[in-house]
Amino acid sequence: MSDSSKANQDSIVGRLVVEQGLCAPEDVDKCLKLRREQSAKSDPNQRSLASMLLTKGFVTKKQLERLRPKIEESKTSQQIPGYQIIERLGAGAMATVYKARQLSLDRLVAIKILPQKFTNNPQFVERFYQEGKAAAKLNHPHIVQAIDVGQAGEYHYFVMEYVKGHTVYDDIVKMGKYPEDKALRIVIETSKALEHAHQAGFIHRDVKPKNIMIHEEGMTKLADMGLARAVSDREAAEAEQGKAFGTPYYISPEQIRGKMDIDFRADIYSLGCTFYHMVTGRVPFDGPNPSAVMHKHLKEEVIPPDHLNPSLTAGIGEIIEVCMAKDRDHRYNSTSDLLQDLEALAKGDPPLQARRKFDLASLASLEDASVDEHGTAIVNTVELDEDAPPMTQQPMFWAMVGGWAVSVVLLILLILLKGG
Numbered sequence: 001m002s003d004s005s006k007a008n009q010d011s012i013v014g015r016l017v018v019e020q021g022l023c024a025p026e027d028v029d030k031c032l033k034l035r036r037e038q039s040a041k042s043d044p045n046q047r048s049l050a051s052m053l054l055t056k057g058f059v060t061k062k063q064l065e066r067l068r069p070k071i072e073e074s075k076t077s078q079q080i081p082g083y084q085i086i087e088r089l090g091a092g093a094m095a096t097v098y099k100a101r102q103l104s105l106d107r108l109v110a111i112k113i114l115p116q117k118f119t120n121n122p123q124f125v126e127r128f129y130q131e132g133k134a135a136a137k138l139n140h141p142h143i144v145q146a147i148d149v150g151q152a153g154e155y156h157y158f159v160m161e162y163v164k165g166h167t168v169y170d171d172i173v174k175m176g177k178y179p180e181d182k183a184l185r186i187v188i189e190t191s192k193a194l195e196h197a198h199q200a201g202f203i204h205r206d207v208k209p210k211n212i213m214i215h216e217e218g219m220t221k222l223a224d225m226g227l228a229r230a231v232s233d234r235e236a237a238e239a240e241q242g243k244a245f246g247t248p249y250y251i252s253p254e255q256i257r258g259k260m261d262i263d264f265r266a267d268i269y270s271l272g273c274t275f276y277h278m279v280t281g282r283v284p285f286d287g288p289n290p291s292a293v294m295h296k297h298l299k300e301e302v303i304p305p306d307h308l309n310p311s312l313t314a315g316i317g318e319i320i321e322v323c324m325a326k327d328r329d330h331r332y333n334s335t336s337d338l339l340q341d342l343e344a345l346a347k348g349d350p351p352l353q354a355r356r357k358f359d360l361a362s363l364a365s366l367e368d369a370s371v372d373e374h375g376t377a378i379v380n381t382v383e384l385d386e387d388a389p390p391m392t393q394q395p396m397f398w399a400m401v402g403g404w405a406v407s408v409v410l411l412i413l414l415i416l417l418k419g420g
Contacts, residue, residue, distance in 0.1 A: 010035060010049035016067055023058040031056060080152045083111060083159070094118075095128070099162060102147075109147060110163070114156040125156060132158045134202055135225045142193035144213065144223040163223070165216045168278065169209035177281035180312060181346075186212065187275050188342045189220035194271065195335040197222075198264040203229055205262065207270035208250040209277060229262075248290040248297075249283040250274060253326050256294045264335055265328040271338075272323025279316060280308040284324065298326070315345045318354040330357060 014028045031052040038047075053059045069088055084101045086108075091097070095112045102109045118124035132149030135158075139145070145161035168186060171178065178186070190212055197204060204211075206224060213221040246255045252269035254262055276284045284303075285296035305320050306312045319341050325331045332338040332353060341351035 013048075013050050013053075013067075017053065017059060017063075020067065022063050022067075023053065027056070027058045028053070031058070080111065080155060080157055083109070085111070094124075095158075100159075102159070108162040108164075110160050112158040112160065116154060119154060119156060128156055128158065130229075131225045134229070135160065138197055138200055138202065138225075140193055140196040142189045142220050142222055143196065144221050161221075163213045163215055163221050165214045165221075167210050168212040168214065168274070171214070172209055172277060172281065177309065178278045180279060180316060183275065183278040184316070184342065184346055186214070186220050186278070187271065188339065188346065190222055190271060190274075191335060191339045191342055193220075193222040194264070194267050195339055198267070198335050203262060203264055204267050204270075205229060205255065206246055206250075207267050207274060208247050209274055212274070246270070248293040249277075249285070251294060251297060252328070253298050254328060256298060263328075265331045268323050268331050268335065268338060269325075269328070272320050275316075275323065276302070276305055276320050279312055279320075280305050282308060313345070315341075315351045315354070319345065319351050322354045322357050325357075332357075 010032065014032060017023050018025050018028060028049070031049055035047070035049055035052060047055075050059075050064055054061060054064060069091075080100075082103055084103060086099045086101060089097045089099050089110065095114055098111045098113065100109050100111045101107070114125065114128045118128075129149060132146055135144070135146035136149070144163060146158070147161065148157075148159040150157060190207070194204065194207070202225075204222070204225065207222075211222065211224040213223050215221060246252070246266075250270040250273040252262075252266040255266055273284050276282075283293075285293050285300065287293040287296060302321075302324055304317050306314070306317045319338070322331060323338065332341075337353045341353045345351055
């Protein structure tokens, strides 16, 4: 940290400890005077104002820890030109998000700041910028809009649309589970956001209740493109091969396995898990640690949602089960197909795409059935070629029909002859 940065931080700390009533102005002045004397002598052991205040007993360690978020806010507000920091909205392992005002357009925005502990790590910095670039290529009413990304001094920042509201996760914590109609509307709007991203060649890879925001006027917004990746980015796919990126409660089996060819079906799985959580109040799989949860995604069958919430219509369960199929080939063929079922359900119609998936799976099982010596059917699941022509266009079908027709005619003739 440069001398000017240290002096700036001392100024912020001095102002805040006085404003918060933690110590008197004259105590701060004493420490600042000593700090300046050490600086003038180029003392290699010179300490920060915060350290001096702590050593002198003017403040406690806990008081400084509680003050740290305000110190960071003040530092940030002075470092990012064109924006005025108003308050901190939240913080995670990878970033802190602030509510701010964009001075040039006089509008509220949200600014995500990369923590300083990651600024010297090229991998984290690159991923941070990738989020901004991915979001900037998407323009949809149900996706949080990207505004700017860049670096100011020691800060890497990403400016985005400010959504005044709360997350789906907040609602689940508050009320346990969503009413079916409200959950369906939110999932439809989120599906529209994902359809747009998928058609643009991006996969989100972290769809979950905390990343679905509800504006105070009711509109759904898909947020956080931190793990988003272009499907065509083979270099990134190869670099991430074998690593599980995602959130354990909502991650798809292929993400857990670190597959290189992750596609839109991973997002469909995660949305299915989110839908499940919304209508049951419970995550699909739980466990004592992330590894245990992910193992269940790979190996255990999920409890049908209507077993936990008997009031659900049958269609909800069908859609969720297709979304959460462990074999991605058994999920929806596209986000548009999923959206078609969701919108049909909202109108009171059955989810035909989901039922088609169930029928295909059943037919595949029957086609591979054999019988043991006791007459019991033995069914082995096989892959069904969905591109094959319909049964009515296959020679075997008409051969069977012809055989049945001949049998019926012969039976009628036999009856007539006996009657004669």
